[in-house]
Every structure is written in C-alpha cells, then in structure tokens.
Amino acid sequence: KQEVTQIPAALSVPEGENLVLNCSFTDSAIYNLQWFRQDPGKGLTSLLLIQSSQREQTSGRLNASLDKSSGRSTLYIAASQPGDSATYLCAVSGNAGNMLTFGGGTRLMVKP
Amino acid sequence: DAGVTQSPTHLIKTRGQQVTLRCSPKSGHDTVSWYQQALGQGPQFIFQYYEEEERQRGNFPDRFSGHQFPNYSSELNVNALLLGDSALYLCATYLFGTSGSYEQYFGPGTRLTVT
Numbered sequence: 439k440q441e442v443t444q445i446p447a448a449l450s451v452p453e454g455e456n457l458v459l460n461c462s463f464t465d466s467a468i469y470n471l472q473w474f475r476q477d478p479g480k481g482l483t484s485l486l487l488i489q490s491s492q493r494e495q496t497s498g499r500l501n502a503s504l505d506k507s508s509g510r511s512t513l514y515i516a517a518s519q520p521g522d523s524a525t526y527l528c529a530v531s532g533n534a535g536n537m538l539t540f541g542g543g544t545r546l547m548v549k550p
Numbered sequence: 551d552a553g554v555t556q557s558p559t560h561l562i563k564t565r566g567q568q569v570t571l572r573c574s575p576k577s578g579h580d581t582v583s584w585y586q587q588a589l590g591q592g593p594q595f596i597f598q599y600y601e602e603e604e605r606q607r608g609n610f611p612d613r614f615s616g617h618q619f620p621n622y623s624s625e626l627n628v629n630a631l632l633l634g635d636s637a638l639y640l641c642a643t644y645l646f647g648t649s650g651s652y653e654q655y656f657g658p659g660t661r662l663t664v665t
Contacts, residue, residue, distance in 0.1 A: 442592075444592075469651070469652070470649075470651045470652070470653075472653065472654065474656075479638070479659075479661065480658060480659070481640060481656045481657055481658040481659045482593075482640065482656040483656075484653060484654070484655065484656075487647070487649045487651060487653055489649065489650060489651045495649075527592055527593075529592075529593075529654075531652070531654075536606070537583065537595040537598060537606055537608065538583075538585075538593075538595065538642075538654055539595070540592030540593050540594070541592050542590075542591055542592045543591075543592050
C-alpha cells in the first residue's frame with residue numbers, strides 16, 4: 439500500500455526566502471507525481487506534474503524534482519511571497535488515470 | 551481550472567441523515583473520482599467512475615455510494631451520516647494533458663458539516 443509523507447507539516451518564513459518542501463513515498467512504482475496548492479476551504483490547483491521518467495519540472499518560481507529510486511520529491515519555491523501562503527500537497531499515481539495517494543500537506547505561511 | 555463544478559458549495563446535515571453531492575466534469579472528461587478531505591489532512595480516495603460503472607474503490611464503507619450519468623456527471627451519496635463524515639468532498643476528472651501524462655483536475659469541493 440502506497441504511503442506518502444510530507445515534511446514539514448507547517449512552515450513559516452519571512453518574505454523573500456527560498457524554501458524547500460519535502461515529499462516521500464514508499465512504493466517507487468509510480469506513474470507520476472503531482473504537486474498541488476490548496477487555499478483555505480478551497481479545491482486543489484495543480485502546480486507541477488512530473489512523469490516517472492522525468493527528474494524535474496519547472497514553472498516560474500517553482501521547481502519540483504523527483505528521485506523515484508529513493509521515493510522522494512522536493513518542491514523548491516524561490517523568492518517566496520505572501521501570496522504563496524497556502525497548503526501544498528503532493529500526490530502520486532500508480533497507473534495512468536489511477537487514484538491519487540496524497541500526503542498530509544505542508545501549511546506554508548510567508549510573512550511580509 | 552479544468553471546469554469541474556460541484557454542488558452544493560456547503561451544506562449542514564444531522565447525524566443519521568442522507569446526503570447527495572453532485573459533480574459535473576468538463577465536456578469530454580469521462581472519468582470522475584471522489585475524494586474526502588478531513589480538516590488538516592490530505593484528500594483520501596473514495597471511488598472512481600468510468601462509463602457509468604465504479605472502476606476503483608478506496609477504503610470506505612458501503613454507506614458511501616455513487617452514480618455516473620450518461621453525460622458523465624456524477625453523484626456521491628452518503629447514508630446514515632456520522633459526525634466523522636464532516637469534511638470537504640472533492641470531485642476530480644483526469645485528462646491526458648500537455649505534460650504528456652494523465653493529470654487530475656479538481657473541482658472546488660463541497661463542505662459537508664454533520665451535527
């Protein structure tokens with residue numbers, strides 16, 4: 439059974455800092471890994487998707503890496519802004535179109 | 551935003567009652583998955599519907615049931631509500647995206663409170 443863990447559970451940083459969010463999973467046989475953002479009480483917004491054959495993906499100030507053999511992914515946020523404050527969730531899929539298994543999320547607060 | 555809509559936005563029910571939540575995927579998205587997200591936790595997979603049939607199911611009791619209609623919209627029904635059923639219920643569809651992989655797209659969710 440796939441299990442996904444995210445560390446830290448919560449993080450508070452001053453504006454402008456670069457930061458790293460961590461995600462680990464127990465079964466390396468994944469199809470892809472997605473990072474999502476969730477604002478309080480809202481749905482999920484997809485940030486980045488990494489296919490199992492890829493090592494990293496970038497979008498603006500966000501960079502996600504994947505080390506499938508060690509069961510780890512990191513989300514790097516450069517020059518953090520107060521608008522980045524949200525919960526960040528990582529999720530893995532075992533097969534195309536299959537269910538997603540989520541971590542518990544990292545709650546990020548960026549202080550002005 | 552992949553155009554997934556859910557209704558209602560919020561609702562409050564009493565223990566023992568039954569509830570129906572609705573999801574409308576974007577046109578052409580034929581697979582619908584439902585997730586339950588308790589406060590402070592990550593979403594948990596309930597089940598997935600494709601071509602009007604349940605294709606996969608997570609570790610949820612039979613009180614949770616669903617349906618998919620020919621237009622691919624879907625309903626989630628929960629019977630005999632418990633306080634622990636209070637959560638955000640998310641609907642998701644997936645499509646082969648520009649990433650070269652199947653991606654899941656989520657609706658805004660329905661917040662269910664059981665008192």
